[in-house]
Amino acid sequence: PAQAQEMTPADIVGVYQGFVSSSGAYWEITTTFKIDEAGQLVGSYIYDENGGSYMGELSRIRLTDDRKIVTIWSEALGSGVLEAEFSEGFSAFTGLWSGLEDDDAVYPWVGKRLE
DSSP states (O other): OOOOOOOHHHOEEEEEEEEEEETTTEEEEEEEEEEEETEEEEEEEEEEEEEEEEEEEEEEEEEEEEEEEEEEEEEETTEEEEEEETTTTEEEEEEEEEEEEEEEEEEEEEEEEEO
């Protein structure tokens, strides 16, 4: 069988438009991954909820299995973990986020790459 292509940070660099579930509803979210000056993969996101705009950072991004990442999200309202899996070709991801205070509950966070 063909070897699975090793994912590199460069594969997921880009801007993804999608939805995140929060407070019992779905909100539009834009998730961005980039390589910073130190060569580290970092991320950020912005979403609108109930008329307010919220921004956050994605840090300590780890590439795990094939096309999967684990990262820490943090914003003014809290922090937690996002686990996401990218499609073949890295055109989209589907993820689940959880809050640090609320380990058992997970919520969808998805994005599709903007061309």
